[in-house]
Amino acid sequence: MTRGGMPKYLQLKHEILSWLHRGERKPHELLPSENELAARFGMSRQTVRQTLAELEQEGYLYRQRGKGTFVAPPHFAKAGGAAGTAVGMVTTYISDYIFPHIVRGAEAVLRARGMGLYLSSTDNDKDRERESLRMMLDRGVGGLIIEPTKSAEGNPNLDQYLAFRYRGVPFVMINARYPELDCPCLVVDDEAGAYAATEHVIRLGHRRIAGFFKTDDLQGTRRMKGYLRAMKRYGVPILPDGVVTYASHNKWTYPVGKAGQLLRREERPTAIVCYNDELAVALLRAVREAGLAVPDDLSIVGFDDSTLAQAAEVKLTTLTHPKTEMGERAAEMLLRLMADPTYEAEDVIYTPELVVRESTRAVGVGARG
Amino acid sequence: MTRGGMPKYLQLKHEILSWLHRGERKPHELLPSENELAARFGMSRQTVRQTLAELEQEGYLYRQRGKGTFVAPPHFAKAGGAAGTAVGMVTTYISDYIFPHIVRGAEAVLRARGMGLYLSSTDNDKDRERESLRMMLDRGVGGLIIEPTKSAEGNPNLDQYLAFRYRGVPFVMINARYPELDCPCLVVDDEAGAYAATEHVIRLGHRRIAGFFKTDDLQGTRRMKGYLRAMKRYGVPILPDGVVTYASHNKWTYPVGKAGQLLRREERPTAIVCYNDELAVALLRAVREAGLAVPDDLSIVGFDDSTLAQAAEVKLTTLTHPKTEMGERAAEMLLRLMADPTYEAEDVIYTPELVVRESTRAVGVGARG
DNA sequence: TTCGTGCAGTTGTATGTACAAGTATGGCGA
C-alpha cells in the first residue's frame, strides 16, 4: 500500500489511526514497541518516534517509559476542552474526619493520569448536593465520584443523577449508595464492622452495652444493624434507652447529653459502641464529666480508625476504614469506566478490621490506677 | 545558568519561555534559526528542534518552512475553556493537619459564587508542584490559590508562574510567598507568633527553652526567627543543641530522636517551642517515653491551633491560625482580582493569638498530682 | 524593466548511533 508523496511518518500515523478507528486495538492495549514498528514498516526508530509523538500529542496514545506505548481511551482523543480531562468529586465534608484522606487518594491517582479534580462539598445538605451536581454538570466533567448526602433519607436529586447518565458520564459512589440508583460503589461492610465491635466488648464480659448511631445516612443504619445482630446472637439484652440515634444536625449536642443521662443511671452501661471515632471522642469528654474513667469504668469502641483515634486522650479501640485506598480505587474504577463504557464494574466491599487500643477493657478487671 | 539534572532540550525551552515572559521578544518576531540556537547553546539541531516542537505544540511559537520560527501572539497560547468559571488551588497537603480547613474555606466562598474549584496537592515536592501548575494551566483556570512548596528552598518552577502571568491569570499565595514573585499573599505573622510563644514560657519562669523548627519552608524559618528574637530580648541563653531544625522528609523521625537525646541530658530543657502542633503531638510521645510528664516536667507550646491541639492527650497551649478564614479571604481576593485586573490587592497578615491550655505551666509550681 | 535562475538560508523528513532511565521478570542466595 503506497500513499503518494506522503511522508513516511504520516503513513504510519494513518495506519495506526486506522487500527484505532476500526477498533482493532482497545483502550489501554499495549502497542508494538518502537523498534518493532520500525522493523515492521521499514523505517528508523526516530521516524516511528515522530509518529508516536504526534499521536500522543493529539491524545490517541500515551507512552510510559520502560513499559511501552498504549492506546488512550477515546475521551483523551477529543482533547478539546476540559470535557474529558477532569472528574468531579462531591463529598459531604471536605475538611473533617476521614474525608480528606479519601480525597487525597483520589487526587493522587487522578494527578498521576493527568486528570484534573473538581471538588465540591455538600456539608451533608441535600440542597448543596444539588448545587454541586449542577455545577459539575455545567463544567462538563467526564466522571463523578460521589458520597451520597443523608443516604438514608431518600434522593430528591435523582433527576440530576439521571442527567449525568443521559450524557454518558459515569459515576461511582463511596461509603453508601442511593438504593434507587444502579451504579458501582465502594463501601465498608458497616454491619460486619459494628458486629465485630459489639462482639469484642461482649467477649470482654460486658453485658450492659449501649449503642449510639447517626441514622440519617445508611452507614449509620447499617452499623446499628450490626450492633443489634451481635446483641441478639449472643443473647445480650438491650438496655432501656440503650440505643441512641441522632442526626448530622445535632451530632455535637444530642448524643453527648444522652450519654450523660445514661451514665448517671443506676444500671449504667459498661460499654458503648459508637457510630464513629468522632462521636467516641465526644463521648470521652462526657464520660469524664460524669466522673467516670475510660476504660476502667466504661469501654468505648469507635469506628473508622481516624487520626482522632490515636490522638485522643485515651487511644481508641476502633475499626479500620480504607480511606486513602478507597479514594484511589474509586478513581481507578471511574477512569476505567470513562475509558470503556461497557465495563461492568463490581462493587468493592471492604471488611473493616478491629484495632484494639486502650479504650476497651474486660469488665471488673482493671480498677483505677 | 545551570539547571541540575534537567534535559538540555528543557533547559532551552525554559530559556526561550523566559524570553517571552519577560517580554524581550514581541509577537511575530523572528527567533534565531535552529542552527544558530544549536550553536549558541552548544547542542545539536535535533535537540533544538525537539524544544521548538514542544513550544509550537503549546502555542508559544509558530514555524514556517523556509522562513523561520516566530513568536506566537498570546491569544494563540491556548486559552482555557474554564477561564471564567473555575479557579485552581494547589496546596502542599490535602488530607493532613490544617490544610483541609483552608481548602474548605475557599471552597465555600467559590461555591457560593458558582465557581468551580480545581484541587491539586504537591506533597511538598517541587516536581509535583510543577505537574500541578502545569495541569492548572492546561485546564485554563481563571485564577490560582497557591501554597508554595518548600518556600525556603528557592523556586525552580518560576517559569510556570510566569506562564500564568503571561496569560493574565491572577494568583494569590497563602502561608508563604516566593520572594522572587510579586503577588498578593495571605500569611500569619509567624515571627510574632513564635515570639509570643517563647515569651509565654519565659514569663512562666522557664530558662532552658529548646526550639524545634522545620526549616524547608519560610514559615519555619520565620518562626525560628521569632523564637530567637524573644530569647535574645529577654536575655535567655540558648541551650547547646537547643535549636533543632528539620525538614519535611524527616519530620516523623529526626526531631523525635533529637528530643529524646535532649531530654535525657543532665541540663535538659524545661520547655520546648514547637514549629507546629503536629510536631508538638509527636514530641508528647517522646516525652512520655523519656519518663517525663507534660506539663509537670516539661512545657510544650504548639502552633496553628489544629484539631490535634484539643484532641491530644495533653491539650496543647498553642497559637491560632485563621485556617478557614484564610481560605475564604484568599478566594475572595482572587475573585476580585479576576474581575478587575487593575485591583491592587494588599497582603493580609494575621496576627496569631496565644491559646493557653494544659501543656504549659510555671516552672517548679505544680508537682505531679 | 522583467523574468528567471541560482544560491544561501530556513524548516521538514529520514536514518544512524549511543547511552540514560525506568519497568518487569527470573534466578539466586539467605
Add this chain to the structure above:
DNA sequence: TCGCCATACTTGTACATACAACTGCACGAA
C-alpha cells in the same frame, strides 16, 4: 519464603549526517 540483583526490554535524551522542500534575494539575460 523472601528479598536482592542481574538482565532484557521499554521509552527518553542527545548527537551526527544527509537530503528535501521552501523562501527570499541577488544577479544576469531577454
